[in-house]
Amino acid sequence: DTGVSQDPRHKITKRGQNVTFRCDPISEHNRLYWYRQTLGQGPEFLTYFQNEAQLEKSRLLSDRFSAERPKGSFSTLEIQRTEQGDSAMYLCASSLGLAGAYEQYFGPGTRLTVT
Amino acid sequence: GENVEQHPSTLSVQEGDSAVIKCTYSDSASNYFPWYKQELGKRPQLIIDIRSNVGEKKDQRIAVTLNKTAKHFSLHITETQPEDSAVYFCAASMGGATNKLIFGTGTLLAVQP
Numbered sequence: 566d567t568g569v570s571q572d573p574r575h576k577i578t579k580r581g582q583n584v585t586f587r588c589d590p591i592s593e594h595n596r597l598y599w600y601r602q603t604l605g606q607g608p609e610f611l612t613y614f615q616n617e618a619q620l621e622k623s624r625l626l627s628d629r630f631s632a633e634r635p636k637g638s639f640s641t642l643e644i645q646r647t648e649q650g651d652s653a654m655y656l657c658a659s660s661l662g663l664a665g666a667y668e669q670y671f672g673p674g675t676r677l678t679v680t
Numbered sequence: 681g682e683n684v685e686q687h688p689s690t691l692s693v694q695e696g697d698s699a700v701i702k703c704t705y706s707d708s709a710s711n712y713f714p715w716y717k718q719e720l721g722k723r724p725q726l727i728i729d730i731r732s733n734v735g736e737k738k739d740q741r742i743a744v745t746l747n748k749t750a751k752h753f754s755l756h757i758t759e760t761q762p763e764d765s766a767v768y769f770c771a772a773s774m775g776g777a778t779n780k781l782i783f784g785t786g787t788l789l790a791v792q793p
Binding site: 569596598600605606607608609610613615620621656660667668669670671672673674 | 684686716725773779784
């Protein structure tokens with residue numbers, strides 16, 4: 566499968582614990598995005614990487630959230646001291662990044678449940 | 681900031697009928713408008729998109745129209761089939777450096793056999 570992959574697919578954690586998710590973009594895609602989707606809503610933008618540089622973060626992304634893309638390939642999203650309001654589907658998307666190549670392709674998501 | 685409104689929230693049609701979903705965006709600088717189909721428990725799948733320099737685009741049974749003056753864009757599905765049943769999301773982006781997508785709230789389409 567050469568599409569965007571995410572791991573784990575499901576995560577159940579207790580409030581206050583830290584969690585980390587991984588995203589592997591489509592090979593050669595240099596743009597990587599994280600979105601969050603809650604039930605009945607469209608995805609909401611969280612943060613964006615161009616290669617290894619994190620170029621934009623949403624105001625939705627509190628200080629408890631941190632994302633990295635150390636070598637410009639896979640990315641990780643960490644949530645510290647999880648809260649029940651963090652329960653959502655976390656989606657990763659990648660894009661080729663060439664001029665005019667705007668298409669974003671999504672991974673299957675990581676569903677986080679905070680108990 | 682950018683806002684995208686989507687209507688209707690639910691749509692039920694008979695197999696073979698057409699379905700139309702409409703979106704309105706707020707930022708006139710938006711220049712890229714994709715549509716995603718999301719089946720239950722699955723990833724959003726890009727089905728068609730349109731750029732601001734084009735008024736209409738077709739791909740088999742799916743078409744998208746864009747009215748930049750009114751800041752409206754619509755998805756048209758003809759000859760609907762039961763496998764078209766899903767949640768459809770519109771989105772808007774200003775392209776450029778970030779190209780982050782601002783999504784609508786989704787339309788649950790049910791095609792009755």
